[in-house]
Amino acid sequence: MRAVILAAGQGYRIRLLSKGKPKCLIRLLGLTILERILYACRGAGVREFLIILGFEGERIRRFLGDGSRLGVKIFYIPCPDWEKGNGVSLHAAKRYIRRGEKFLVLMSDHLIQPELLQRFVEEAAACPRSLMSYDEKLGELPNMKEATKVRIGSRGDILGVGKGLRRYGGVDCGVFAFTPLIFKCLEEAFAINRFTLSDGLNFLIRRRAIRGFHIGNFYWQDIDSRLDLSIARYKILSRLNTGKEGWVSRVINRRFSNQITRRLINYNITPNMVSISSFLVAIVSAILFILKMPFYAGLIAQFSSILDGVDGELARAKFLVSPFGGYMDSILDRYADLFLIFGMSSYVYSRQPTGTVLLISFLALMGAPMSMLCKERFYSAFGLPFIPDQMDGWTRHLPANRDGRLFIIMVSGILNQVLYGLLALGIITNFQTLYRLFSVKRMKLKTTD
Template structure:
């Protein structure tokens, strides 16, 4: 699937003049790179970028980006970049004989928008536009947004000044080459060279459809304030991870997102973050084993902090398009070691205070229970996914385990914590074995 990106405009509402808007980094990644990588992630594999304003700065970056990501990207220069954006689309006409994606260089969006759009059936001559039906969306600049009036999936009217509207134009289009004659007709008949003008021509012919994708993040990044909002919006997206347990959701995630927001501006990689979190857990385990309430509490806090940092690797990976299977697996392996060391440190702590064999046995059962919970997770999650669907059930995971350890440390109850973890984790493993047997 080809993807046309409009990057010719000046972006005049940005304060610092002379800056090239598509090159301004948002959470560490230049806007144009973010758009290209999002679309690539969603399935586009051949890119055309129409440049204009300061193209001498933009072109070298895009060429280099294509080489770095190993994606074909062609630049097309539009000398008339000071005119309306429809002209930029027409410049790419010769390259586009098949349906194609059409995106704006300064719109940030969840790749899922594009994925949903690409699944939409497309008849000859039609254009489909992703629209946001949340007309109270706080991320939208009401002065600048293009409004849409739709009825069922047909777009009836489109324009900035529309008084009667029920959705917003997100700037994410799926086009057939039918868009080109529509642009020409709009220019010829109405002297209107905007994309919206072509949209009105298509709407009048019943060939302009809307795909509503409400509730997912998108933004037109058009001002310094919008940049800040967009950064917050992208970070906010990270909150909704389906597999997050309760402690992750309400305690770790809000903290880790702030830290990730800083880490994206550094060259630190997700795997390095995983490793640092592991080292912090080791240190915490050492504090536990050293003995004494002060070290126990410090260790507990450190373990919880390591658990927060443990969320950052995935967040930074998502924000910087550095997700990998290996990264997730490496993190999981280190987490298993970290869990075991924390519980062993705690066992040692409890045993030093009271050298009884049953304490070793309790600690051992806590370690094995924690491990078995992770060991059985894949099979169990897969089964739950098949039986119950995509809904996320309550998940007893690492976040709860580490939080129990923190509580145990704060209340100086190492043995009780081990006993609770041993009973809960092994009990849950047994429950999973039975559920898998009955539903296998």
């Protein structure tokens, strides 16, 4: 599917903020709004774009070029009459759309959650009619007066669109999928001197040719003011975590990692650099253990754990998620774990050189890679991702994931009870592996029944 992006409007109210450039070129957490839209589309499988230019269009063209920098193809369509209304802007795309082609239409100043776009594109591809997104979370909208309201029928049909609508169930989020019929509808609106997209939509509605797409809990944000920008920033940052983290990550690390991500995001720092830094910080912690400074070693280990969350957040925030990044991060994490346990063992053994200490160290070393190993092997054996929260029974509360393990290391370092830390690690990790072996066996029986 191709996408048409309406980037002709001026954005009066935000003009001071944007210093005379089109508002879609305002930076938001290291990327312009328009780049965020293009990347989100790319993630949904959209690779070709028609961008409608009006106000300061040359700046947009100069900034994005042919799109190869972003891994997409961009074609620009100037629209001299853009000031008449955004319906006129969209109509400028008419002669570039193929017969019967279903295409996306997005606003260049609407931030859209990437996952929302993905679902929307899937649904649009399956739906023969046009599709428009709407948001029912009306309580969260700061400026209802300016919003384009939408009335939705009981079967998901759109019954009316407009700013002045008095009965409505949702608000237009500016994400559409159209068939070329929209151009005919726009022309009908032009004929009665109405030039906005909403006017065209109402002719489409009269034909019963458009259905609604309820966005549920996904976020979007029309950016019209400084306040909108702050809200957008908050929305992006608060959805950077995958939800698959352990509880230490959720309760403690995330507060810090979000702050760090927010600060790093404006610099030219890649997620892979952060992964390597997290690894090096863990090595420093291991060395501090060896140098008999468990207190600082523990703190530094926890810092490494926090940084281990930053790489993923940064990658998602800047659309830099890559298979290699995840791969390298996993391998480095395993080495970091093992070096940390080695450091702890050296520390304890230097004060207490007994066989018991060596045995406990061995147990901890043995268990360290097992959590990941079980999960990965489960995926390759059964073709399903291993989801600890669903599959680990009551053991999901054990701090056996990486965030939990590093937390144990921190606590044992700070309290100078490193041997007990090793013991806890050894017991928890190996016990969970054993538990998983049996629980997977049971799961398998359930499947074949």
